[in-house]
Amino acid sequence: xAAHSDFREVSFRLTxxxxxxxxxxxxLRAKLGEWRAGRAAAEDSELVLSELVSNALRVxxxxxxxxxVRIECRGRGELLRLExxxxxxxxxxxxxxxxxxxxxxxxxxxxxLAHRWGVDERRAGIGKTVWAELLAPxxxxxxxxxxxxxxxxxxxxxxxxxxxxxxxRSVRSQRYASGGLAVIITLDDDGPALRLDAxxxxxxxxxxxxxxxxxxMTSSVVSS
Numbered sequence: 368x369a370a371h372s373d374f375r376e377v378s379f380r381l382t383x384x385x386x387x388x389x390x391x392x393x394x395l396r397a398k399l400g401e402w403r404a405g406r407a408a409a410e411d412s413e414l415v416l417s418e419l420v421s422n423a424l425r426v427x428x429x430x431x432x433x434x435x436v437r438i439e440c441r442g443r444g445e446l447l448r449l450e451x452x453x454x455x456x457x458x459x460x461x462x463x464x465x466x467x468x469x470x471x472x473x474x475x476x477x478x479x480l481a482h483r484w485g486v487d488e489r490r491a492g493i494g495k496t497v498w499a500e501l502l503a504p505x506x507x508x509x510x511x512x513x514x515x516x517x518x519x520x521x522x523x524x525x526x527x528x529x530x531x532x533x534x535x536r537s538v539r540s541q542r543y544a545s546g547g548l549a550v551i552i553t554l555d556d557d558g559p560a561l562r563l564d565a566x567x568x569x570x571x572x573x574x575x576x577x578x579x580x581x582x583x584m585t586s587s588v589v590s591s
Contacts, residue, residue: 375508376439383424383434391420391436395449398438399506404447408503411480412447415499418473419451422497426455432494440508446482447503454494458486517550518565526569528554528561540565 377398381387392413399409416436423434435452461474477484477499484499520526524535533554541549548565 375441376437378435378437380433380435381420383428383431385424387424387434388417388420391416394436395438402440402506402508404503404506408447408501408506412449412501412503415477415480415501416449416451418477419449419497419499422459422473423451423453423455426453426457428454428494435496440503440506441500445502445504445506447501447506448498449501450496450498452489452494452496454492456494458495459497514568514570516565517552517563517567517569518548520550520552520569526552526554526561529558 377394379394381391395413395416396409399412404412416438420434420436432454435450437448437450437452439448439450440446441448459474461478480501481499482502484497487496487498489496518540520535520538522535522537525532526535527533533556535552536555537553539551541551543549550561550563550565550567552561552563554561
């Protein structure tokens with residue numbers, strides 16, 4: 368599952384298999400955790416995304432086309448937009464199944480939980496994008512920040528270096544000949560490692576849920 372992510376959105380593509388639905392839910396859950404979403408908003412959005420992805424996987428498509436998913440926080444966090452794209456023809460319509468019918472209720476659920484939803488033709492390529500927007504008060508796409516020293520950075524945290532965010536692959540310390548301590552941070556892009564004085568300040572993104580104690584989860588390098 369290849370993915371692109373920033374503070375306000377994440378997008379990725381899924382293969383056409385049954386396991387793609389829980390993968391989509393897991394990606395959404397992780398992003399909503401970063402945004403400190405409330406339980407009700409998280410549960411509703413997971414249900415809606417599950418239905419949209421399930422529908423896309425059932426649509427006949429040419430070849431083995433992937434399903435695209437995009438999750439975005441709009442405004443100041445009050446609106447969550449979910450988009451699922453497929454290469455199939457036609458437009459999904461809400462069905463009104465009878466009491467004995469076992470299926471056909473997916474879009475009824477989307478209609479009930481979403482603030483609004485719709486279908487757009489894809490600007491590039493074939494197929495369509497089915498989207499839903501949910502009211503999600505309390506979501507905060509802008510991470511809180513605190514300053515820490517470089518020596519406290521840990522593997523798995525996300526640091527800003529050379530104008531972009533990177534995940535830390537490894538951290539080690541090294542003594543200068545003068546006796547001072549340097550920190551060497553290896554990043555996920557296999558580029559040059561960062562070499563910083565142990566006390567050099569770093570801005571740390573806090574991604575704990577609202578109400579939790581402030582702990583440094585990810586960090587950005589303040590270059591000298």
